[in-house]
Amino acid sequence: MPAHEESSNPLVREQAHLAASRAALRAMREDVQALDIRDVTANWVNAEVLQAQIDDRIKALADLSHTPLFFGRLDYLHVVGGEQAEGAEGERFYIGRRHVHDAHGDPMVIDWRAPVSQPFYQASRNNPLDVGQRRRFGYTGGELTAYEDEHLTDAAEEEQTSKLLQAEIERPRVGPMRDIVATIQPEQDEIVRSGLGGTVCVQGGPGTGKTAVGLHRVAYLLYAHRERLARTGTLVVGPNRSFLHYIEQVLPALGELEVRQATVEDLVAARVEVRGTDEAAAAVIKGDARMADVLRRAIRSHVTPPTEPVVVVRGSRRWRVPAYEVEEMVGELLARDMRYGAAHEALPQRIAHAVLVRMEEAGEAPDDRVQNSVARNPAVKAAVKAIWPAVDPAKLVLRLLTDAEFLAEHAGDVLTEDEQKRILMVKPARSVKSAKWTAADAVLIDEASDLVARTQSLGHVVIDEAQDLSPMQYRAVGRRCSTGSATVLGDLAQGTTPWSTQSWEQALFHLGKADAVVEELTAGFRVPREVIAYASRLLPSISPGLAPVESVRETPGSLAVREVASAEEMDAAVVAACEESLGHEGSIGLIAADARIPALADALAAAGHAVLSPGEETTADSRLTLVPASLAKGLEYDYVVLDEPAAVVDGEPDERTGLRRLYVALTRAVSGLTVLHAAPLPEQLA
Helix, strand or coil, X not given: CECCCCCCCHHHHHHHHHHHHHHHHHHHHHHHHCCCCCCCCCCHHHHHHHHHHHHHHHHHCCCCCCCCCEEEEEEECCCCCCCCCCCCCCEEEEEECCCEECCCCCEEEEECCCHHHCHHHHCCCCCCCCEEEEEEEEEECCEEEEEEEEECCCCCCCCCCCHHHHXXXXXXXXXXXXXXXXXXXXXXXXXXXXXXXXXXXXXXXCCCCHHHHHHHHHHHHHHHCHHHHHHHCEEEEECCHHHHHHHCCHHHHCXXXXXXXXXXXXXXXCCCCECCCCCHHHHHHHCCCHHHHHHHHHHHCCCCCCCXXXXXXXXXXXXXXXXXXXXXXHHHHHHCCCCHHHHHHHHXXXXXXHHHHHHHHCCCCCCHHHHHHHHCCHHHHHHHHHHCCCCXXXXXXXXXXXXXXXXXXXXXXXXXXXXXXXXXXXXXXXCCCCCCECHHHHXXXXXXXXXXXXXXXXXXXXXXXHHHCCHXXXXXXXXXXXXXXXXXXXXXXXXXXXXXXXXXXXXXXXXXXCCCEEEEECEECCCCHHHHHHHHHHHHHHCCCCCCCEECCCCCCCEEEEECCCHHXXXXXXXXXXXXXXXXXXXXXXXXXXXXXXXXXXXXXXXXXXCECCCCCCCCCCCEEEEEHHHCCCCCEEEEEEECHHHHHHCCCCHHHHHHHHHHHHCCEEEEEEEEECCCCCXXXX
């Protein structure tokens, strides 16, 4: 829209534009609601599909009263992408979460993902990108209350840190995770707008915004490649349900409703019910990529070379395909390395084709219907059943985990004898249904299922907290984007599973995306400088060589480390620290070793404090969440009280994993961290 003179009160003018934009958005929604599709669809199926699309459009046009409709403005020096009369002013665009136009179709708010919006994130004094002025807006409870200008081409104006930008980053965390669309930094924006064709891996320490970057990349890709991704689908994979619940509102707030969210367990557990657990050593072996080779061998072992010819009787004629010819067919299928199930379907057609060749040589003229009939002939079906029988993936894995001889036959030169013993079921199950399958077993069954029949690939998959996946879990996710792309998000220093990855190179290889680009985010925007510096003392022990996060936020007094006189006084001291934190605005997270959670819950209840579980939405009246250390990853709170660091470390199977778990717990705070301990601190923190 053309720029024009500011009114005597710019704030009033901007508030008027906000009101007009909200009215235009309501009109857009009402126009969709008023659509009558009764006479435009050929049948009820088309009507249902079209109505579902309309319903999604109505949801996407919802005006979220406490979410700013636009957060910035760009005043260009010239008309964008068009001709301009000499001396004329440039164009002005309001940048927001979604596109809004008036009754004439003229834009009132431009979607943040549009190319014309990119300079809002990328323009600088060194490279203004044809932007004369960038304006940021400040909001209070959904109402526009402030603005701030940068004149990018004014050499006389001093460069300053945006106070509104800083305030938005530090705004108290009440409720689920929110989008960062108003605060995306240039290095984050480059990752967000990277193309659909390539896979991107983002290594980012605590507070660098890697999760938000991944979710915003999904939103951008859906904007730039909507038709393609509508056909192929998108998926966000998170570490647990609490985490997914925490992030689930980010994409809907950006108008994107069709993105599935799941854990790896959700993806693979559809085939069997997970009711058991593995010891850490067994889970590590089952998660090792070598198991893929064991499974492949075990499946192919079902193929038996033919010893008898196949004789097909049709009418008064007998057609004979000798054993050596069938064996050649089997060898060819094995050499092509087809999916086992696809080869099982192909073999009867190959045999039938050989019969048809003989028919033609005898002067007959068979067609495709005859070939299909021969492929279904009892003699052919019996031969295929004997040579290339159907395989049930769950039964195959059950046999491997219960039959020591069968496992040794296919894993003898892959797994050691001790490794084989560790993964055998202690109490062998008699059937697939009675087996107490573990999460690692479900991944093995998923791998076996893919060896039988190809897993459907999506267009794009985001994997968050990816450092905690095993090689076999990477393979399971990689199957879901084998013909698509991925965004891999994680921090090697926060790997807290016994099988966590040691390098992104290894992880991307197992994912099937070895050519992915690895980007590193080192600028921290969430965790205060004092807190991240304290936590970074652990890095030499947990991830040597990894660059520490450099926080842009200096918050004096944000870190307090307090020693409690005795273990008996810890509960009372923790309750007091929580009450002190509740005196501040925002969310409070009490993080403790999993074993300490029941005692702390009782102490808080006795003091009259109700607590939330991780992922539950905080409100103005309920702001205190009790967080087991094992579920803290990915979550954030304005103020964190950390109970007994030594107990967090001791709660893990080894010291390095324990220190990594502690690193996660120490870096969940946005405004302040209080550490309480009666036992000595780990020497790395002392």
